[in-house]
Amino acid sequence: MRSDEPSTSTVRFSRRTAGMASIAASLALAGLGRSPRPAGAQDVTIRYQHWGSLAEKDAITAVCEAYMEANPTIRIDQQHIADTDDAYNTRLNTQVAAGELPDVFQINEARAMEWSEQGIALDLSPYADQYAGVIPQAKFFSAPGKLVGPMTGVETSLIFANRDMFEQDGVALPPTTADTAWNWDQFVETAKAMTKDRSGRTAADPEFDPESIQQYGITFPTWWLSWYPLIRSAGADLTDEAGMTYTLNSPEAIDVFQKMQDLVFVHHVAPTPTASEGLPASAQQLLTRRVAMTIDGQWSLLDMNEAEVPLAIGVLPSLGTPTTVIVGATTVINAQTQIVDQALAFHTFLNKTDQIMSLMTSGLWMPNETAYYTDDALIASWIDNDSHPPEYRTAAVDYVFNNSVPGPITIKGFPAIQSRLNAALDQVWDGSRPAADVLNEIAPEIQGMLTGRYPSE
Amino acid sequence: MRTQGITTPRARSGMERMEQRWGLLLGLPAMLGFIIFTIGPMVASGWISLTDWNIYGDASFVGLDNYREMLTEDPLFFKSLWVTLYYTFASVPLLLLVAFAAALLLNADVRGKAIFRTIFYLPVLVPLIANTILWTWLFNPDFGLFNTSLEQLGLPTSMWLYDERTVIPSLILMAVWGFGNATVIFLAGLQGVPAHLYEAVEVDGGGLLDKLRHVTIPMMTPTIFFNLVLGMIGSFQAFAEAYAMTNGGPNNASLFYVFYLYRTAFTESRMGYASALSWVLFLVILLFTVLIFRSARSWVYYEGNNAS
Numbered sequence: 001m002r003s004d005e006p007s008t009s010t011v012r013f014s015r016r017t018a019g020m021a022s023i024a025a026s027l028a029l030a031g032l033g034r035s036p037r038p039a040g041a042q043d044v045t046i047r048y049q050h051w052g053s054l055a056e057k058d059a060i061t062a063v064c065e066a067y068m069e070a071n072p073t074i075r076i077d078q079q080h081i082a083d084t085d086d087a088y089n090t091r092l093n094t095q096v097a098a099g100e101l102p103d104v105f106q107i108n109e110a111r112a113m114e115w116s117e118q119g120i121a122l123d124l125s126p127y128a129d130q131y132a133g134v135i136p137q138a139k140f141f142s143a144p145g146k147l148v149g150p151m152t153g154v155e156t157s158l159i160f161a162n163r164d165m166f167e168q169d170g171v172a173l174p175p176t177t178a179d180t181a182w183n184w185d186q187f188v189e190t191a192k193a194m195t196k197d198r199s200g201r202t203a204a205d206p207e208f209d210p211e212s213i214q215q216y217g218i219t220f221p222t223w224w225l226s227w228y229p230l231i232r233s234a235g236a237d238l239t240d241e242a243g244m245t246y247t248l249n250s251p252e253a254i255d256v257f258q259k260m261q262d263l264v265f266v267h268h269v270a271p272t273p274t275a276s277e278g279l280p281a282s283a284q285q286l287l288t289r290r291v292a293m294t295i296d297g298q299w300s301l302l303d304m305n306e307a308e309v310p311l312a313i314g315v316l317p318s319l320g321t322p323t324t325v326i327v328g329a330t331t332v333i334n335a336q337t338q339i340v341d342q343a344l345a346f347h348t349f350l351n352k353t354d355q356i357m358s359l360m361t362s363g364l365w366m367p368n369e370t371a372y373y374t375d376d377a378l379i380a381s382w383i384d385n386d387s388h389p390p391e392y393r394t395a396a397v398d399y400v401f402n403n404s405v406p407g408p409i410t411i412k413g414f415p416a417i418q419s420r421l422n423a424a425l426d427q428v429w430d431g432s433r434p435a436a437d438v439l440n441e442i443a444p445e446i447q448g449m450l451t452g453r454y455p456s457e
Numbered sequence: 458m459r460t461q462g463i464t465t466p467r468a469r470s471g472m473e474r475m476e477q478r479w480g481l482l483l484g485l486p487a488m489l490g491f492i493i494f495t496i497g498p499m500v501a502s503g504w505i506s507l508t509d510w511n512i513y514g515d516a517s518f519v520g521l522d523n524y525r526e527m528l529t530e531d532p533l534f535f536k537s538l539w540v541t542l543y544y545t546f547a548s549v550p551l552l553l554l555v556a557f558a559a560a561l562l563l564n565a566d567v568r569g570k571a572i573f574r575t576i577f578y579l580p581v582l583v584p585l586i587a588n589t590i591l592w593t594w595l596f597n598p599d600f601g602l603f604n605t606s607l608e609q610l611g612l613p614t615s616m617w618l619y620d621e622r623t624v625i626p627s628l629i630l631m632a633v634w635g636f637g638n639a640t641v642i643f644l645a646g647l648q649g650v651p652a653h654l655y656e657a658v659e660v661d662g663g664g665l666l667d668k669l670r671h672v673t674i675p676m677m678t679p680t681i682f683f684n685l686v687l688g689m690i691g692s693f694q695a696f697a698e699a700y701a702m703t704n705g706g707p708n709n710a711s712l713f714y715v716f717y718l719y720r721t722a723f724t725e726s727r728m729g730y731a732s733a734l735s736w737v738l739f740l741v742i743l744l745f746t747v748l749i750f751r752s753a754r755s756w757v758y759y760e761g762n763n764a765s
Contacts, residue, residue, distance in 0.1 A: 426707035
């Protein structure tokens with residue numbers, strides 16, 4: 001950047017001046033905070049980045065537009081990435097390297113804690129009172145008291161079922177309250193009743209032909225959304241409390257993984273889990289009647305509704321204590337942002353349930369504020385609509401509030417641990433080795449990666 | 458450029474100098490592009506590979522530590538190198554064989570030649586990612602076309618992409634399906650085989666096999682060589698298959714080197730180590746390219762160039 005030569009055009013000069021003016025203006029505005037701005041003040045643009053399906057994008061666009069309407073001097077530059085977790089992370093990484101991070105951005109929770117430690121994500125502890133209403137399990141901390149952010153939308157793991165298929169066969173739908181959750185045998189029995197070969201025999205029939213299955217009873221994803229609540233329900237965990245000792249090879253944990261493997265290779269009620277991830281989304285699987293039940297995240301409700309699946313939801317089977325997980329990515333503020341106050345105002349807005357009600361009523365997110373799980377009127381405000389089936393109150397709202405544990409993401413270095421663990425678990429999912437062998441074999445390697453756990457407050 | 462001897466200084470300052478200048482000027486975009494977008498990043502990555510840069514924070518110089526870690530502590534480095542070599546050395550020869558056979562058939566004088574050529578080339582036009590998704594569905598062990606067909610024929614089925622032993626062969630099958638590009642290059646080569654050589658074989662009483670063995674194959678060696686080098690470099694850099702289909706699984710059995718490199722850089726944010734990985738890949742490809750070029754002296758025949 002050499003100094004301007006006299007010959008350079010005035011265009012460049014004026015553009016640069018404008019640039020400086022806008023920085024100066026935003027600095028000035030940052031100083032003013034949320035107080036009314038003088039007429040003709042420069043608009044501030046907040047770059048906001050998030051991921052999700054196209055339906056999610058539309059829901060969030062509506063929220064951004066409402067925000068701009070209420071705040072005429074703010075422009076939200078919404079950047080939606082319709083891609084996998086991996087690709088989104090790649091984008092964030094390159095943005096950090098290039099110094100181009102957006103002002104406010106969604107980020108997966110494990111990475112968010114690392115970025116808070118690195119000082120890339122703004123420490124929100126000074127503004128903690130803005131987030132006082134958030135459910136305690138839905139807040140992330142990278143160090144004691146150092147608030148990374150609340151879960152942007154709360155999610156959980158549920159059973160989704162095609163109601164019509166169950167009713168036609170006269171099979172009882174999945175239980176809808178935590179205390180009536182199936183035990184494992186009841187769950188397998190139902191899955192068998194809903195699995196059929198081409199001649200229409202169910203998997204419970206001795207004549208059943210596992211080589212020509214037409215319809216599967218259950219599918220489940222291979223990431224921790226499916227297995228983590230089950231092992232927690234059985235009293236096992238990935239590590240000990242401190243996050244220093246690997247415990248996934250405890251007899252209880254091994255038993256859970258073996259049971260899941262048996263669903264595919266012994267009972268023949270589930271398709272190969274790794275292979276079904278390459279198939280169309282679970283909504284299509286239920287709709288086309290290839291599958292009767294699926295374990296999936298609460299967010300699928302939106303896509304299920306769009307696809308008009310005749311839907312029933314239920315709680316996960318219990319292996320001891322009825323348990324699900326509370327899951328959710330977070331949204332953080334770029335620590336380098338020039339417009340902290342505006343970014344903060346927008347961030348708080350994104351975390352006020354009543355301001356973003358359309359994201360709840362559509363079925364995409366669950367609120368992150370306690371009151372929306374405890375106050376009947378407030379609960380009704382987000383679940384009394386066509387997107388939420390009648391059993392939602394007990395099977396999702398009460399279930400997540402009373403029976404959920406946080407995911408394993410508070411273990412330090414979880415992204416790398418997960419990458420190793422998933423590779424090893426492939427051998428469980430493809431049926432090539434018993435769960436015990438795999439979980440014992442990977443023990444030294446995972447043990448070597450453990451360095452502790454992030455605090456919960 | 459070696460013409461100074463016969464040109465006078467005056468002549469050089471005229472036409473030739475102008476041509477030289479124009480030549481340079483017109484070549485500049487390509488040269489600048491190469492320097493800025495290829496050489497520049499290469500030099501930078503060479504430097505980064507000597508640091509522990511992880512995107513955030515400051516990088517510190519660690520010397521050859523990344524390379525040492527790779528060779529002594531990283532089982533995934535060897536795993537990914539092995540996977541890539543296996544894939545390369547199985548898929549490239551197979552693809553060349555199929556493409557060559559197809560080119561021979563398409564070169565024959567049959568009716569509807571143009572249509573056949575189009576059909577064989579068609580798979581190449583399917584965008585890579587669309588292609589991978591399509592094949593993922595074909596390979597699905599429970600619902601996919603392959604297993605359903607095999608079942609109906611009463612043949613044993615396979616886990617295809619979802620078994621450590623069959624994942625690479627499955628991907629090779631998919632790679633070979635895209636032989637159209639190599640076929641087109643072979644076809645172009647076949648057009649250049651002089652007809653009089655075939656006539657000579659006929660005069661000597663040789664049949665089809667003799668023509669193939671003594672004329673077609675020797676005359677085609679430069680084209681085979683070209684396809685071999687391109688195919689090898691391409692498959693050393695295999696990425697999309699792992700990225701879009703297998704995520705490197707099961708149990709890292711399809712962890713292609715470039716995919717591992719990508720994961721190290723962008724999932725684990727270890728830019729220093731990833732740069733070191735990319736330099737090693739560069740050296741490995743260089744090594745094999747040099748070996749192939751060396752070996753070419755003994756089997757590639759250029760017409761009118763007896764010395765080679």
